[in-house]
Amino acid sequence: MNSSFHTMWDELRPIGRDSSSGGYRRAAWTGADTDCRAWFRAQAEARGLSYERDRNGNQWAWLGAASYTDVAAGEAVVTGSHLDSVPDGGAFDGPLGVVSGFAALDELRRRGAEFGKPLAIVNFGDEEGARFGLACVGSRLTAGLLTPEAAHELRDADGVTLPQAMERAGYDPSAIGPDRERLDRIGAFVELHVEQGRALDLTGDAVGIASAIWPHGRWRFDFHGEANHAGTTRLEDRRDPMLTYAETVLAAREQARLAGALATFAKISVEPNGVNAIPSLVRGWLDSRAADQDTLDTVTKEIERAATERGARDGVDVRVVRESFSPIVEFGHALRDELGAILGRTGTGGARTVPVLGTGAGHDAGILSGTVPTAMLFVRNPTGVSHSPTETAAEDDCVAGITALADVLEGLACT
Missing domain, CATH: 3.40.630.10 (Zn peptidases)
Known part of the structure; x- marks a missing residue:
């Protein structure tokens, strides 16, 4: 053998x-x-x-x-x-x-x-x-x-x-x-x-x-902001989706910790993806898992809520799509x-x-x-x-x- x-x-x-x-x-x-x-x-x-x-x-x-x-x-x-x-x-x-x-x-x-x-x-x-x-x-x-x-x-x-x-x-x-x-x-x-x-x-x-x-699933978060010059745009004038995305990553970790669940942002795409350009779109994929359905639902809803609220402050539109789910x-x-x-x-x-x-x-x-x-x-x-x-x-x-x-x-x- x-x-x-x-x-x-x-x-x-x-x-x-x-x-x-x-x-x-x-x-x-x-x-x-x-x-x-x-x-x-x-x-x-x-x-x-x-x-x-x-x-x-x-x-x-x-x-x-x-x-x-x-x-x-x-x-x-x-x-x-x-x-x-x-x-x-x-x-x-x-x-x-x-x-x-x-x-x-x-x-x-x-x-x-x-x-x-x-x-x-x-x-x-x-x-x-x-x-x-x-x-x-x-x-x-x-x-x-x-x-x-x-x-x-x-x-x-x-x-x-x-x-x-x-x-x-x-x-x-x-x-x-x-x-x-x-x-x-x-x-x-x-x-x-x-x-x-x-x-x-x-x-x-x-x-x-x-x-x-x-139970587990994958959710796509689209953060729509406004492309602009990184070297000339004042911080208070920016609609920077990367900022909203970053805060959402932190919120996901915190919500998972509080619930005894798992939440991970590990894949991201950025447009226009230039070093000196504020992004117009940041797209991040969330993987979340929990021991039961109610906990998973609570965690993902709280992450989406945190993203939406932060987006409103940043002038960023947040859209969420569930791409896959397994009960x-x-x-x-x-x-x-x-x-x-x-x-x-x-x-x-x-x-x-x-x-x-x-x-x-x-x-x-x-x-x-x-x-x-x-x-x-x-x-x-x-x-x-x-x-x-x-x-x-x-x-x-x-x-x-x-x-x-x-x-x-x-x-x-x-x-």
């Missing part, structure tokens, strides 16, 4: 890695994304699995079926994650789940496991939303949570639409849309993911089970408890209790949870750092994650 994991990790590691930052740039439908997809297909074919890509560009590798059409309703056991990244992201966020899926299959074959149900490994496309601004595009389309019409309107920073990007990568954008027949075949989807936080490090556990995903996801207790029972039985040294923890990060498993039974396994992150080149996981913990996933798949899919 170690050999299998190392071989795959070494092959995948260089793809999309930026030499200057050390981070990964694997945005959807780019050259790096194409190379990752080729890697996935090669892993499937090397193991004698049936390979297919669905109408939304997601990739599937099947054991015990030539295609999803050969699978009875509710019969398939599926694992996997994603291979794309945020700009200068880490190596583990997403890929660890895909690599672990193949490695877990290798481990089960080494054990001589006999599969009673079809098994699939999946790579969902554009999970991070780094290029088009909407997370989990592949799984959202599949689950019917993103309409084809809305998907066709998505554009990247260069004005390239999602259909244009798909077409350039050799995919047919006219086919995108809900894929209920495929999802109806899935009896359980288990996503393994590196933890994006330090809960497991604090408890001393290598592996945990997800309880819930916090709270409570993973089904039946599958979650089954995972806990399986891992409790197979723990080294006898029965053990596997920690159950929530997360503020969104995942494909969360998107699918309203349609199919889903669960998640987390692998310890010793620093808690994610979406960064310094994201890491220890080799022993990765191996523990693979073992746990193999145990779960054996419990769910094998006779």
